[in-house]
Amino acid sequence: MYDRISEIAKLYVEEQLKSLHLCNGNDFPNYIALLKKLWQKINFIDRTIDDAIFRSILLSLLPILWDLIVTMLYTTILFTDTLIQLDI
Secondary structure, X not given: OHHHHHHHHHHHHHHHHHOOOOOOOOOHHHHHHHHHHXXXXXXXXXXXXXXXXXXXXXXXXOOHHHHHHHHHHOOOOOHHHHHHHOOO
């Protein structure tokens, strides 16, 4: 029973991460910090999301107005490279 609850908790945190869209006007550095915190939480509870998948999640959550930037950022390999390109 507890394993099932634990699995539900893991899925819940992962869904939190995947549904945290950036809205225009939000503080981008704080948004990134929140995403990283959720990513660390997911990895801590043993539901690993690797760097490339996290980068893809981040890029998918950015507003449509960012599409040109997102297209260029898909060429980066690591999440840290993506942040460097975003100048964070």
